Amino acid sequence: MRLPSRPRAPGPPARRRAGSGCWTDPICPPPTPRTAERSALRDTATADVHQAIVSAVEAGGWGDAGAWVFVLDDAVEPDRVPGLLPTLPMACVDGLHPAERFEIAVRPMGDIWCLLFATASMGGTYDTGVHGAYGRLAAWQSMAGLSGAPAGASAEEVERHARQSTWFHFEADADWFHNEIYDYGIAALSPDRRRIAVLAATDTD
Numbered sequence: 001m002r003l004p005s006r007p008r009a010p011g012p013p014a015r016r017r018a019g020s021g022c023w024t025d026p027i028c029p030p031p032t033p034r035t036a037e038r039s040a041l042r043d044t045a046t047a048d049v050h051q052a053i054v055s056a057v058e059a060g061g062w063g064d065a066g067a068w069v070f071v072l073d074d075a076v077e078p079d080r081v082p083g084l085l086p087t088l089p090m091a092c093v094d095g096l097h098p099a100e101r102f103e104i105a106v107r108p109m110g111d112i113w114c115l116l117f118a119t120a121s122m123g124g125t126y127d128t129g130v131h132g133a134y135g136r137l138a139a140w141q142s143m144a145g146l147s148g149a150p151a152g153a154s155a156e157e158v159e160r161h162a163r164q165s166t167w168f169h170f171e172a173d174a175d176w177f178h179n180e181i182y183d184y185g186i187a188a189l190s191p192d193r194r195r196i197a198v199l200a201a202t203d204t205d
Contacts, residue, residue: 052145059138061127092200104170
């Protein structure tokens with residue numbers, strides 16, 4: 001997979017429930033308008049896909065990780081994802097009130113790669129991670145699962161799926177996130193725009 005061999009990996013974003021919510025470099029978008037309605041979609045992630053998606057977080061020794069995959073009835077445009085995501089039946093947004101913080105933005109694939117690599121290679125609060133080579137492998141596995149690459153796909157096929165997907169980074173004040181040290185969510189909309197895969201990661205001090 002022709003991703004950067006030595007990406008400039010930013011540190012994982014640090015958030016506190018009482019603090020501001022914004023990833024490091026870009027300016028945060030305004031909170032996503034939403035309702036309390038819940039989607040009837042169901043998680044379709046198999047055990048293998050779930051394991052692939054959480055690979056980077058588990059390699060980094062973070063506190064908790066969750067993964068979900070939803071197959072949509074109809075294709076959705078990327079601008080509909082911010083409103084749809086907090087309605088999905090996921091523990092990471094369960095109980096999130098419409099007035100509570102939920103921030104989401106489209107990110108370049110390279111930014112997501114760097115975040116996953118930092119997660120796996122640098123570790124969490126009580127872990128030093130798996131460093132360079134294994135960190136890249138774990139990040140690659142997470143991107144493969146998120147982008148929907150088939151099991152046993154070649155590096156070129158995984159890269160193609162990843163580059164054709166639309167990537168989102170999000171943060172929320174739902175109870176699932178500890179919002180103390182490191183926490184974030186990643187969502188990937190597939191090239192055909194009928195599959196959304198989500199990774200949520202949280203850690204504590």
